[in-house]
Amino acid sequence: MTIQDTSRIASVTRETARTESAPSVRPARKIRRLPVQKDWPLWVIIGTQIGILVAVIALWQIAADCGWIDGFFWSKPSAIYATLITFFTEGDALTDIGFTFRSTIIGFLIGTAAGSLLGLSFWWSRNYAAVAQPFVICFESLPKLALAPLIILVFGMGLASKVAIATALTLVVSTLTAYAGVKAVDPDQERLFYSLGASRMQVFRKLIVPFCLPWIISVLRVNIGLALTGAIVGEFIASQHGLGRQILYAGQTYDIALVWVAVLVLSTLAVVMYATVSWIESLLRKGVRQ
């Protein structure tokens, strides 16, 4: 009896001690809930985006009409729209779009293909790769657009020089990416192939190329943007056609509305090409996996 009593007393005192001491030891905490974001439905998102666009255009028009901003330098949506119509109906819009599009695509294809092959070729010989490496890095760090005037001199005012600039911009990216893929191949994987008696050509075709394909594909989207930049810069410097030339010409003649029109068309072209390449990329990825 006595023993039980004392133990009960002991436990009681321990409990009281705990409840009394606990708050003094541990500072009170703020009660917080996990922050939760509610997702808007898609139509609200798109509606808001359209709303912002309409508001900006309306504000621009009103500001120009009321003289809050100088309509000569900023132009205004109504003037831009009128110029857009004339650009497509009377001007040579399609010639310009076609010129820029062609130089971009050709430069993109040549640069991507040649660069990828060059990067893959570094697998064949460590010595060759070691010799070539500083040159590649040099060419990479070089601001290639600075070479554009020289390229125009060599290749002339026509399509070839625009293609050459677009190629120069895309080539290095593809080379370095393909080479990064080559370096990422597991040496054990290569040893497996050789242990099965493979030739170097078999290792290249059955291991190196399929392994590096995702790397090569991953730069397509970057390269289409770079190729377009190259083509436009080439047109800025010296050209008779193209959207870049149109922008430069309009700017020099203070035809600000035409500048906006050309930029608008150029952006549309860029978005269309980017979307197309993204779509091709997803197709290729699916193809590579299978």
Place this chain on the structure above:
Amino acid sequence: MMAAPAKLRLDDVSMSFKTPSGVFQALAPVSLAIPQGRFVSLIGPSGCGKSTLFNVIAGLLEPSGGRVVIDGADATGTIGRVGYMLQKDLLLPWRTVLDNVILGMEIQGLPLQAARDRALPLLRRYGLAGFEHLYPSALSGGMRQRAALLRTLMFDTDVILLDEPFGALDAQTKLQMQEWLLQLWSDFGKTVIFVTHDVEEAIYLSDEINVMATRPGRIVESIPVPIARPRPRGVTLTPEFIAIKERCLELLTAGHHTALGEAA
């Protein structure tokens, strides 16, 4: 014991590397003779040159001295003579299981369709039925090792080298894979050299165990395993098995002590 003509023979194979601090002896002269159809294990601490030895046998590394002899002919430095399975499964992620398994035959120039026709029944018989047309990423670790081992077998060489094939598997899967491997071995009659860290696994599977030591890498003792096959799982508890296990552990710890003594 040496009466039968050896399938695979190593004559004083040695390997040394030049390092900035002098010559590093990775492998002291190692000699080994393995008759056709034997299951031989190599065990030893890491750095004892097991992988170097395998690379030399597979022709991926030219030895500093000695010869590799297969079927009585010099095979030093020639590739494609033995099947070699590394610890990683190394399945190509862009190929189906079936197309991974036929890789060796494909490299040897067999037409794709013929190779597939030959591999398909084996995949089905040896536990990969239903997985033939899946990609490796859809397979469990055990299944991937099965595919890798079948790839090695389908390469159709008499000698196969297995470098810790079950090292990364969980205990349960490992036991299943051991049974599966023994099944394959008795069906195909291959000569197997098996590297493992697991002494029990080595004894359970092998006809003979070669215990290796480091600095330099060498074989210190060859221990025969005269336990009748097929071996039930309970064999690991018999005095015979335990005696061999004790001997192996003794040799491994002795090697460990000398290595520590050298380091001090």
